[in-house]
Amino acid sequence: MMFDWAYFVSLFSLSAFWQASATVVELSVLSWLISLVLGFIVASARQARPAWLRGASQVYIWLFRSVPLLVLVVFIYNLPQLFPAAGGLLGNAFIAGLVATVLAETAYMAEIHRGGLLSVVKGQHEAGHALGIRFLGVQRLVIIPQALRIALPALVNEFITIVKQTSLISVISLPELLMTGQRLYAQNFLVMETLAAVAVYYVLIVSVFSVLFQQIERHVNVQARRPQTLAEPALAALREAARPLPLRPPAQRPGEPSALLMKNIHKAYGAHHVLKGIQLAVAPGEVISIIGPSGSGKTSLIRTVNGLETLDQGEIILFGESYIVAGSRRETAEMRSGIRRIGMVFQSFNLFPHRTILQNVMLATRYHLQPADEAARRAQALYLLDKVGLLAHAEKYPHQLSGGQQQRVAIARALALSPDIMLFDEPTSALDPELVGEVLKVIGDLAREGMTMLIVTHEMDFALAISDRVVLMEQGVIQADASPAAIRSGEAEPALQRIRQFMGVTESAVA
Structure with a gap:
C-alpha cells in the first residue's frame, strides 16, 4: 500500500481542518x-x-488529578441526565469539554503555582509588610509577579499538554482535529494519510504558540x-527633577512622649523564650x-516593633498612642498606620x-x-x-548591583514614606x-539629620561613634543600657564592665 501524498497535501487546503484547528486553539x-x-x-x-x-x-487537587480526563469529559457531558436543568449548557460539546478540562487542569495548575509561590522567599512578604502594604497588595505587587515568572516554563508546558488533550x-x-480526521478516513479509509495531516496540524499549533511563549519568557x-x-x-x-521629602520633626521637646515605648515585651518560639520582659x-x-x-x-526585638513578630505579652506605644498590644487582632487600622511611620532595613536587603x-523606592x-501626585512621588x-x-x-x-549598593537602595526604599523611626537589622553583616x-x-x-533609629549591629566602633545609647542583650533580657x-x-558598675568586655573596650581606651 502506497502513501497517498496528493491526498495528504490536499488536506491542508480543507476548510474543515482549519475550522477544527480554530476550535482546538479556542478550547486550549x-x-x-x-x-x-x-x-x-x-x-x-x-x-x-x-x-x-x-x-x-487538598481534596480537590487529589480528586481531579486522580480522575482520567476522558472519564471526566464523558461524565460532565452526561450530567444533564442527573440534572436536566444543566442540559442547555452542558449539552453543548464545546462547553462540556471546556468545563471538564478546566476542572482537571486547575488541579495541575494549582501545584505549579504552589511551587512558584514557595519559591518566592519569605523576605519578600516581610519587605511588603514593612512598607505598610496590605496582604492583597503584597500579593498583587510583589508575590504574584515573581511566582508567575518562576512558574512560567511549567505553565507553558501545561498549555501544550492541553492542546494535545483536546483530542479526547x-x-x-x-468537531476538533481528531474528530474531523476520523470522519474523513471513515469515508475513504486513508487512515495513515489523514492522521499524519492531523499530527501536522497539532505540530503547527504547538509550534506557533511555542514561539509566542518564548517571546513572553524573554520579555519577563x-x-x-x-x-x-x-x-x-x-x-x-x-537631579533637576528631584525634590526633597518633607522635613522631619525636631528632637523631643519637654513634656512630649517617647517616640517608642516597649513595655514588658515577651516572645517565645515554642518552649524557647527569646524575649523576657523587655522594657x-x-x-x-x-x-x-x-x-x-x-x-x-x-532581631526578634526589633521585628516586634513593626509587627513582623507577634507579642505573647506586653505593649508597644508609638508617640504616646497604643500601637501593638499582645493578643489583639493583627492588621488593625492603628497598626497599619503605625507601620507606615516605621521604616525597616533588612540584613538580606529584600529588594x-x-x-x-x-x-x-516608589512602590510603597x-x-x-x-x-498623591505621581510626578511628586518620582521626584x-x-x-x-x-x-x-x-x-x-x-x-x-x-541583580546588577553590589551588596553595598543594594543595601543603600533598601535604605532609600525605607525612607520613601518619610518614617519617624528607622529599624536596621544587622545592615552590614551580609x-x-x-x-x-x-x-x-x-x-x-x-543620625546626624536627627532620625530616630534602632540598629542591631556587630560593628562595635560604629555603635560607639553614632549612638546615643548602646543596649546589650543576652538571653532575652537587657543586661546593660548605657551611653x-x-x-x-x-566606672566599675558590673553592667558597664560586661558591655565593655563584649565590645572589646580595653582599659587603655577607657582611661
Missing part, C-alpha cells in the same frame, strides 16, 4: 487561561491558615535585562544600637528583584498615594537615590568588608 486558550486563574486561587487556599480551607483544596473531547463529538526575564549606568547629562536632568524607651531623634551574642533576641531600583508611595524617589549615591543606577535591577563603609556612611548621615560616654568612663 480558554481552558489554560481559566485554569491559570482558578489554579492560583486553589494554590493560595492550599497555603492558607484555616485548616478547613487547606483541607478542601472527540469522544463527545466535538529580568535577569537578561542590562540597563546601563546613566550618563552625566541624564543625571543632571534627574525600652526611645526618645525622638535618639539613636540606639542593640548588640549582643547570637540568639540573644536582638524586589522584578522591579528597577527606582520602582523599588504609589500604593499609599503618598504624595522624591530620585532625591532619595541621589542621597544614597545611586541616582546613576536608577534604571538598573537589583556585606563584604570593603562594602561596609558605604552603608555605615549613609546610616551616619541619617558611649558611660561605656568609655572608668
